[in-house]
Amino acid sequence: MIRTRALTKDFVVSRTRTVHAVRGISLDVEPGELVAVLGPNGAGKTTTLRMLTTLIQPTSGTAEVAGYDVVERPDRVRAAIGYVGQGGAGGAAQHVRDELVTQGEIYGLDRRTARARAGELLEALDLTEQADRKVESLSGGQKRRLDVAVGLVHEPSLLFLDEPSTGLDPHNRANLWEHILRMRTAAAEPRTIVLTTHYLDEADTFAERVIVVDGGQVIADDTADALKAELAGDLVTLRVPAEHVADLAAIAERAPGTRSVHVADDFGVRTVEIRTADGPGATPGLLRAADAAGLLVSRVDVARPTLDDVFLGLTGRSLRETGVDGAGPDEPADTPTATAAPTKKEVPA
Ligand SMILES: Nc1ncnc2c1ncn2[C@@H]1O[C@H](COP(=O)(O)OP(=O)(O)OP(=O)(O)O)[C@@H](O)[C@H]1O
Ligand SMILES: [Mg+2]
Numbered sequence: 001m002i003r004t005r006a007l008t009k010d011f012v013v014s015r016t017r018t019v020h021a022v023r024g025i026s027l028d029v030e031p032g033e034l035v036a037v038l039g040p041n042g043a044g045k046t047t048t049l050r051m052l053t054t055l056i057q058p059t060s061g062t063a064e065v066a067g068y069d070v071v072e073r074p075d076r077v078r079a080a081i082g083y084v085g086q087g088g089a090g091g092a093a094q095h096v097r098d099e100l101v102t103q104g105e106i107y108g109l110d111r112r113t114a115r116a117r118a119g120e121l122l123e124a125l126d127l128t129e130q131a132d133r134k135v136e137s138l139s140g141g142q143k144r145r146l147d148v149a150v151g152l153v154h155e156p157s158l159l160f161l162d163e164p165s166t167g168l169d170p171h172n173r174a175n176l177w178e179h180i181l182r183m184r185t186a187a188a189e190p191r192t193i194v195l196t197t198h199y200l201d202e203a204d205t206f207a208e209r210v211i212v213v214d215g216g217q218v219i220a221d222d223t224a225d226a227l228k229a230e231l232a233g234d235l236v237t238l239r240v241p242a243e244h245v246a247d248l249a250a251i252a253e254r255a256p257g258t259r260s261v262h263v264a265d266d267f268g269v270r271t272v273e274i275r276t277a278d279g280p281g282a283t284p285g286l287l288r289a290a291d292a293a294g295l296l297v298s299r300v301d302v303a304r305p306t307l308d309d310v311f312l313g314l315t316g317r318s319l320r321e322t323g324v325d326g327a328g329p330d331e332p333a334d335t336p337t338a339t340a341a342p343t344k345k346e347v348p349a
Helices: 043-053 072-082 096-106 111-124 140-152 172-185 200-206 224-232 244-256 278-293 308-316
Strands: 001-013 018-029 032-040 061-066 083-084 159-160 192-197 209-213 217-222 234-239 257-264 269-276 299-305
Touching: 001 043, 018 043, 018 061, 032 043, 043 061, 043 159, 043 192, 043 217, 083 140, 083 200, 096 111, 096 140, 096 209, 111 140, 111 172, 140 159, 140 172, 172 200, 200 308, 209 224, 209 308, 217 224, 217 308, 224 308, 234 278, 244 257, 244 269, 244 278, 278 299, 278 308
Parallel strands: 032 192, 032 209, 083 159, 159 192
Antiparallel strands: 001 018, 001 061, 209 217, 234 269, 234 299, 257 269
16 A cells, blocks of 8 residues: 655755655555554654655655655556545535535545535534534644544545644544544455554554654664563662662563663662563563572562563653643644645645
8 A cells, every 4th residue: 555665855944944844664564454654743654644645756766656756657656546645634614514515525524425425424423412503613632623524425445544633632633543543444345544643542542553763764664562572671769778779670580581671769669670571471570580599579460561661672762751642732842843734735636
């Protein structure tokens, strides 16, 4: 469905400054995959999506989408895909339902089908009450839901969603996901979805494949479980009296499956933190060994890793530290919103 090879995008900002937004991305996405793209602000997620949806041309490398080269046959690519950009679409003075019906017709639906789809989407995305209001009167989250509805109205078999859930409250995030998952399985042929998100829990729960992007490159690409097992590991935390810490750390170092041991000082309470491939599996053995050595373990915690631990393991930085997990719709200061946000005209028809 998607095949890119060494795809790059440079933005020449001035005579002396070029932004290397995407630095050689090679990807294959099969029909029916649900892929989440993660990465901090400025990682190159939107730029990649905009190349794949033919809104901007690559600087070098190749990309095929739905079997067509994005540079040679942008018309064919556009006919095969749906795209919900990071910026808002929607004619401000239109009524919400009319906007959806019009967009459906632009995508080639007949009026009856467009009206039926519009009705379903308004219902699914909790916009029925707003259906007869003007787009400009909607709240931020309501507008975002309308953007998503517009991208879904013609039920494309390949869908790109750039931060579809950013700015939505938890109830509407859940609704959106329910709709995305339902829409995906309702189709006769498998529907492929590529989306970006800053909500790590969403990627973890819903995507079968997670692609981590940093500095314009793919730094990891696997299932969330595999990434966590390979790159992070479970965290077992044992609390012992201060005089036992060194002995326990030595035992933990030798235990099967241990990847790293760290002695933490949490406001005077010493704990031994053990990264291990299988926390629940390793813990009984650790406790038996501690007991045999006469060490008094007063507390045990076993935590499964998160995708943030994966990013930390890969880069030494936390996505949370970059302030993007669950971040609002704000653009980073260095992103030129006016050019990065797709305008309505650009939405592939
Ligand atoms: N039109 C443009 N002109 C110049 N620089 C750009 C342009 N569009 C994007 N960039 C730069 O390219 C880099 C990648 O931006 P991009 O929008 O792809 O990041 P992103 O991963 O989508 O980030 P976010 O999580 O903030 O949406 C950033 O440094 C950004 O400032
Ligand atoms: Mg972006």
